Structure formats: C-alpha cells, structure tokens
Amino acid sequence: MTTHEGSEPAVPSLLDPAVQSDPFDAYAMMQAQEGIYRMPETGFFVVTRYDDLRRVLTDPETFSNNVDRASLQGEENSAVLHDYLDAHGWPHIQTLQRTDAPVHSRYRKLVDRVFTMSRVRELTGHIEEVAHTLIDGFAARGECEFIADFAVLLPGIILAEQMGLDSGDVGTFRRWADAMLAPASTVMTADELKANADIELEAQHHLARLFEERRANPRDDLVSALVHAHRDTEEPLSMAELQSVMSQLIGGGFESTTTSLGHAMLQLVNHPDQMQALREDRSRVKNFVEEVIRFESPTQGLRRRATRDVELAGTLIPKDSVVIVRYGAANRDAAKFECPHQFDMARKNSGTHLAFGAGPHFCVGAPLARAEIATGVLAMLDRLDDIRLAAPLEKPIHEPNFLTLPLRKLPLTFTAKG
Template sequence: MADAAAPSLEQMSLLDPHTQSDPFPMYEAIQAAPGIYRMPETGFFIVTRYADLRAVLMDAETFSNDVDRASLQGPELSAAHSAYMTERGWPHIQTLQRTDAPVHSRYRKLVDRVFTVARVREMVPRIEARAHRLIDAFANRGECDFVAEFAMLLPGMILAEEMGLPPTEVATFKRWADAMLAPASTRMTAEELRRVADTELEAQHHLAGLFEARRREPTGDLISGLVHAHGDTDEPLSMAELQSVMSQLIGGGFESTMTALGHALLQLIRHPDEMALLRADPKRIRGVVEESIRMESPTQGLRRRATRDVELNGTLIPKDAVVIVRYGAANRDPDKFACPHRFDPTRANVGQHLAFGAGAHFCVGAVLARQEIQTGILAMLERLDDIRLARPLAEPVHRANFLTLPLRELPIRFTRKQPGA
C-alpha cells in the first residue's frame, strides 16, 4: 500500500536543499511517472532510468556535452559571469568533458597520457603514507570529523602536491575547487557569482604561473604532464585550454573523491557486519567501494544539451534543451539493480553502476579515485577499531548542491589499535 503521507512529485523540487540531501524519494517518483521529468523551475529535462541514461550517454550526436556550465543561473547571469572571467582571466572554453568527438578525442588523448594506470600505481606508496599521517593526527584523540580531517584532506593533499601547492595549503585548494564548481551547483545572486569568480581567478593566475614554469622546467608532476602531454606530434594546449582542463580535473578529482570516501565509511558504520567482513578479508574492498559509489553516487548528475528535437521514453525534448543525466537515480533503478536501496558489496553487477559515466566520457580520474578511496578506507580499518558515529548526523546530512552529494560532516569515535595487535 502506498504511503499516504509521502509527498507527490509536484510537491518536491531538486532545488530544495532537503531534497538535494535525500533525492531518492523524488527519483523513485520520477521513475514511477511516465516519460522524462521536466523541472518546472528551470525547464531542464531530468533523466533518471538506467536504460535512458545509457541511451543519452552513448549518443553524443543527439545529446551534446557542449553545454553552458552555469546554465543553472539563467542566461543573463551566466553571460555576465562568463564575461567577467574572460575580462580578468581566461574564458570558460569547452574542453575535455564539455566537448564532443572529434574535438573531445584530442583532449582525452592528451589527458590519458597523464592519468595512466602505471602513474597511479607509482602514487600508491605516497597515498598510503599520506593516509597514515592523517590518521596519526587524530588516532590518540578517539574521535574526529572524518570529512574535515581525512576525506577532504587525502585527495586534496594529493592533488595540491601535484599542482605545486604545499600540502599545508589544502584549504586554499578546497576554496578554489568550491568556487570552480559553484556556478554549476548552486543558484546564486549576481554578487555571489562575482565572489566565486574572484576566487576562481585567483586560482587561474596561480595555475598560469605554474604552467609557464613547467613549460620551462618540467618536474614530473601533474601540471608538467599536462603541459607536455602533446609530445612531438600534437599541438600543445593553450593557456585557456589548460585552465579549462585543470578546472575539470580539480572538480572531479577532489569533491567527488572526498564525497565517496565519506559515504564509504558511513556505509560500513551502518553495516557493521560488512565492516567486520572487510577487516577479515581486505580483498573485499573493491566490492565495498563500488557498492558505496553506486548507492551514494558522488556526482548525482551532469548536463547535456539536445542538438535536435528528440523523443526519449515518450517525451519530446526540444532542440537546445538542457538534459540532466541523474547518475544517482540510475544507480538505484530497480530495473537494473535488485533491491537497489540495499547495501550489498557482493551483488553480481556491482561494477555496472554509472557513477563514473559511460562511453567516451568515462571519468578520466576513475583509477586514481578508486585507489584513494580503497587506500583510505583500508588504512582506517588497519589503524582503528570500533569505528562508530559519535552522534546522530544533523539534518540535512548533505550540503545543498544541485549536482553532487557532499556530506556536511561525519563525526566518528573509535579506539586506536595497539601496535602489533
């Protein structure tokens, strides 16, 4: 029997912070309704079913990645934001994730030369050492905020080091990352947009100096890799292209990994039997991470643009309409995943989630993200016992965000393991 108290689809909004914190009831309502849902507040078309997402993601000719990243702000504010950035720094030109073939192929080829499996393997000892140093800072205390003291710092420090920032400057790095993501994630006033633009411009000018320094003297870090990825056969990336690629790598490589780390530990706390199994057999970590990413997709959705009038699941989507592919909804589609709201690291199709996208635009940093999450969780279990919530999580659990699912905090208590135990 349906719950009479459950709100109807018309009573919910993806712009409501409480719905953004727990979007799954709305996803279910959208999936139960016919066709594709059109947001009355923005006109965006929200795609939530797994099969429909696959259809959109694999058809870039019809559903282009070339879309205004600040479209949530409306045409006037978006244009003003773009002009402000162009006047004082470098414009938001379309590269990598925001382009289609054949243009995308050039950017992807260059970035793939930097984000290789071999490079990530070489980074593993550094990731492990960083994880253990972070745990050293709070292990004796018996409690910490896992988001602020570990999940944010681990990927932030690794990326900050790769960008030529000392690891102690991770707060600066986070401030830059938040500003780069803000226009796509939160509706803002003109004044608020100006403030985040000024912060992003600060990041741009810092990066510009690094790019030029690495052109002259490469050091083997991420910046050097991007600057020299063209080798002897391709055109080097321009400064505007480098800025655009780097902003995407920062957004995807920092916020998403931080969010995924927090959710992975929270799932284990909520499922102590699974935590015990993982302690006994660390090889189970892959399934734990994949299932956590499926359940709480760090990036809940991204934008596409219809290049023509097209019908999708009985709904006519007009040319140039913004289409939002909601990975978080598709990853809990009951037509794809049995008992989709149940945490089951052993499910047969655990790796078939769409949290990292699909097709040509599959997340370039997925290998590094998975490694950081796996390493981080195993380090916590290796060093700490009896990990539990220090108190109930305050509502809303997640920070308001249209496209991602970031935890506000994760206060935990634990017992430090004794050496040799």
C-alpha cells in the same frame, strides 16, 4: 508522445536543499511517471532510469556535452560570469568533458597520457603514506570529524602537491575547488557569481604561473604532464585550454573522492557486519568501493544538450534543451539493481553503475579515485577498532548542492590499535 507541459503530479524540487540531501524519494516519483520528468523551475529534462541514461550517455551526437557549465544561473547571469572571467582571467571555454567528437578526441588523447594506470600505481604508495599520516594526527584522541580530518585532506593533499602547492595549503586548494564547482551547483545572484569568480581567478593566476614554470622546468607532477602531453607533431594546449582542463580535473578529482570517502565510512558504520567482513577479507574492498559509488553516487547528475528534437521514453525533448543525466537515480533503479536502496558490498553487479559515466566521456580520473577510496578505507580499518558515530548526524546530512552529494560532517569515535 508527451511534452510534459504541466501535466505531471508534483515532484519535490531538486533545488530544495532538503531534497538535495535525500533525493531518492523524488527520483522514485520521477521514475514512476511516464516519459522524462521536466523541472518546472528550469525547464531541464531529468533522465532518471538506467536504460534511458545509458542511451543518453552513449549517444553524444544527439546529447551533446557542449553545455555551459553555468546554465543553472540562467542566460543573463551566465553571461555576466563569462564576461567577468574574460576581463580578469580566462573564460570557461569548452574542453575535455564539455566537448564532443572530434574535438573531444584531441583532449581525451592528451589527458589519457597523463592519467595512466602506471601513474596511479606509482601514486598508490604515497596515497597510503598520506592516509597514515592523517590518521597519526587523530588516532590518539579516540575521535575525529572524518570529513574535515581525513576525507577532504587525502585527495586534497594529493592534488595540491600535483599543482605545486605545499601539502599544508589544502585549505586554499579547497576554496579554489569549491569556487570552480559553484556555478554548476548553486543558484547565485550576479554579485555572488562575481565574488565567487574572484576566488576562481586566484586559482587561475596561480595555475598560469605554474604552467609557464613547468613548461620551462618540468617536474614529475600532473601540471608538467599536462603542459608536455602533446607530441612533436601536435598542438600544445593553450593557456585557456589548460585552465579549463585543470578545473575539470580538480572538480572531479577532489569533490567526488571526498564525497565517496565520507559515504564509504558512513556505510561501514551503518553496517558493522560488512565492516567486519571487510576487515577479515581485504580483497572485498574492490567491490565495496563500487557499491559505495553506486549507492550514493558522488556526482548525482551532469548536463547534456539536445542537438535536435528527440524522443526519449515517449517524451519529446526539443533541440537545445538542457538534459540532466541523473546518475544517482539510475544507480538506484530497481529495474537494474535488486533491492536498490539496500547497501550490499557483495552485490554482484555493483560495478555496472553509471557514476563514472559511459562511452567516450567515461571519467578519466576513475582509477585514481578508486585507489584513494580503497586505500583510505583500508588504512582506517588497519589502524582503528570499534569505529562508530560519535553523535547522530544532524539533518540535512548533506551540503546543499544541485549536482553532488557531499556530507556535512561525520563525527567518529574509535579505539586506536596498539
């Protein structure tokens, strides 16, 4: 049994922005080694093979979701952040995706009442309206910067409206969402963490006012549904719990969908034959969306914590170690997916990807994300012909991020349909 104490050949650092933008060679090196790779910079154990990942995801008793989301910052700076938020707003308490059974069951039951398939179906028509309104804004120009002009705005407007913001306040919403995700994604100094926390605190105090207003005067929106999700015999979510749940829904529902929309259009541009096939047969969109999510998983990895000494793939992982489940690597595992680095929207097993997780912590917002990606892509194809890159993408093409894979820009040219 290996403990991986300096015995492995050098692997490019996952903290390197260039590697974060194109991590797949690094993943292949990790997968080729025996056992589980351990990051020398952090001591995190990185799980990259499909079967190993499934084992971790489906064994929450051994691999707990109860992990400090700021663990990337180290213990000292993480404590600084928690103390600062506690003094000025609400600390990062563990709820929903960051808890285990039986505590997780309570949160999941409440949130499942909010994110129902019927709610997604009701929203789909509005998502389509928003998509076409956005296209109205740039169709006549014959060009757009797809990330800023569409991919950010479509999920941003939908979530901003659900949070009681005007659809024109997406810029504010994005600042808040980025601040909520930053401690888990980017290494920062204590001063940078506090400055970032000030932005998150803006969101917290807005949400606090909104939660109280919706408690007294509910509307048909996400915030009202969360505030009133409990039954008469159940304990309602506290303010701190509401803040924590909402930050997770914002992070998962905004960043991931924006990232996948960008990758979806990039893959269509890179594969015009598949773009044409999708134009000719819209029923292909479901599998297309799954292949996009498999190929460039929007969330490349998340954290778990070992609750005991455990052996995984011949590697001893000590109790309380941080374990990174690297979805982006597992979804390119050649042992599971034939020619994994080839984008193929007709791939028969695309839907077996692990990008939304597995087991009791499967992503609650997956149906909404799928609906937004499919609706957004089809709206673009319905309205625009001859879609192509306006200029080569500057490298690195992705924003530096330890956990996600957001495109910097995607400049497109096209011809608007008559």
